[in-house]
Amino acid sequence: MENEKNHIIPYRTFLFVLAGLITLTIISVTLTQISLGTLTVAAALLIAAVKSFFVLRIFMHLKFETRMFSIGVVAVTLLITVVIIITLLDYLFR
């Protein structure tokens, strides 16, 4: 386990990731100029999720850390999502 953390990510990987993130940002800006209602918002959030995935996995090193951290991130995200959904069950069905 200690060995994994000695892994240093090469420059190129970092630069590619940034290039990808900027591209996705630009895509989300242009895509959302088309007005498709909920679909537009969903697309924007999906792109945001993809960007987060790369920030977490590469910049924050989760790809090379013990699985526990990734499970924690997923669990916490799930927790907030479920709490928000349950709260919406109140507002949407009043």
Added chain:
Amino acid sequence: MVVLYHGLALLSLFTGDGPPDTGWTFYVPYSIKTGTNVTLAVSAAFILGMSSILTGINFITTIHRMRAPGMGWFRIPLFVWSLYATAWVQILATPVLGITLLLVIVERVFSVGFFDPAKGGDPILFQHLFWIYSHPAVYIMILPAMGVVTEIIPVFSRRNIFGYKAIAFSSMAIASVGYFVWGHHMFTSGMSDTARALFSFITFIVAVPSGVKVFNWVASMYKGSIRVDAPLLFVFSFIFLFSIGGLTGLINGALATNIHIHGTYFIVAHFHYVMFGGNGFAFLAGLHYWFPKMSGRLYNEKLSKIGWGFLFAGFNALYFPMFILGWQGLPRRYYDYLPKFQGLQVVSTVGSWVLVTGLIIIFWNLLRSVKKGPPSGPNPWGGTTLEWKTGSPPPDENFEEIPQVTRGPYYYREGGTTEA
């Protein structure tokens, strides 16, 4: 941070318009409008929350990284499992309180309008945010108490705990499922029927792991060699009183009955049974159990039982009538009450005197024994967990040499003996 909290909270008594008059739940819109010192008090609570979060981070990191050699996850004492579950709740629930308190301050200063219908907001949204923390908070309170009970039972019945993994996982289950029941504090607030049905259903589910623990505790004592010393006496009363509190929680969680008893003394009785009857008695059980370890001395056993007697009788006389009073309609948080409630109110009051007498006896016994009790030695109870293998009180760094762990925490044999 705890000191800072108390300092700020005390300050709120003497500055501005005086201490907050909102009630501990700070419901909007009143908490936003009142001139009393809400901002200061809420800031104090925020800082206290930060100390809770830091504790949670500390405990999880310690339990993950600093176990003794050979102590795998299923060899840690069950009290530690309960602390582990508690620490996760502290980390994941308290920040929601943080944002809620920040929003109260923001609303008081900037009047943004999140909870103001005139600006599109909703006061019930505050209640959601508030209870999303405050329900898990009660599990922060009860999980360690249950852990204490689980430690004491094997020692005083000379038997291994029944269902180690079930108890460990039930702690985690209470911590997780407990996140999704918060709406049961809000059944009469105006939430949708869908939400209310869901919250009621999940509230019934969350009672199950607690039930698992009660069954396992009782099963652990079956065919045991039971010695009813003070710690076990407090544990017995915990099981009895917490069960009453927990079962009345189900009554509260059923939608139809909740309409009748919300905001009445029935609720007050319920949470005192779980908090005081549960948490309080478990705390006293732990205090007596670990007293020799902490102080190196024994307390007076007879006095502890007399104190317990007053406490137990007084507790029930004080709080049981509240179930009846609440059912009959006595509201919470009112300054006065109708004459028909007088009788049971008097019973409660006298109960409180008896209860306090019990507390005085208990604490006088313990305080006196700190200085004057007979020396206890390292292991007066014959416990098998690691703390009993070091001095009373423990030396610096707790152990002369770091122990090597080769088996689980509870190893009582048939006949009640343990390997040395």
Added chain:
Amino acid sequence: MKDTVLAGRDTAGAKLGMWLFLFTEILLFGGMFLLYAVDRAKHAAEFHAAAEGLNRFVGAANTIILLTSSLTMALSIAELRSGRRERSLMFQSLTILFGCIFLGVKYFEWTAKIGHGIFPDSPELMKLPKGQILFYGLYFVMTGLHGVHVLAGIVVLVFMLISTINRRITHHDYVRIENSGLYWHLVDLIWIFLFPLFYLIT
């Protein structure tokens, strides 16, 4: 017990503690995202209208600035671990610079809005429909809370810079700056979600 703990220095433990702290930050902002979700569900059309008032290109530029600062942060740590202290200092400084630029842009965005009379409880804002009042309320509070976190991050990074200069952080002992990097990336992550929710829902 791990040998690292006995030696008094547990980098894995430090990292675990930092991730746990990041979870608390996610939950803190999570409460605000809950408010956003509820308010948007109730006032979807008005949220769309209000978002027209924000400039998506300024927002995108700020997003790219923060993403780049995440890159320079990661590079600063990689350089330090590879023994190239000077280059690490350069990348740390760039990260701090980008953070300041981000805050600068936000300052101009805010003052522009406030100059037009759009701020919490302003008479101008009160004339708008309720959904728009909530949108701008959420905008100021959420980007404000985020900005406070960016500021705190910059302060921490300045401390890391100083510690790297006086060699308290080295290529052997870098867990503090690694943890600071994690915090900085989290601040970036939160903005990755704030950006579409406020600027791209027109």
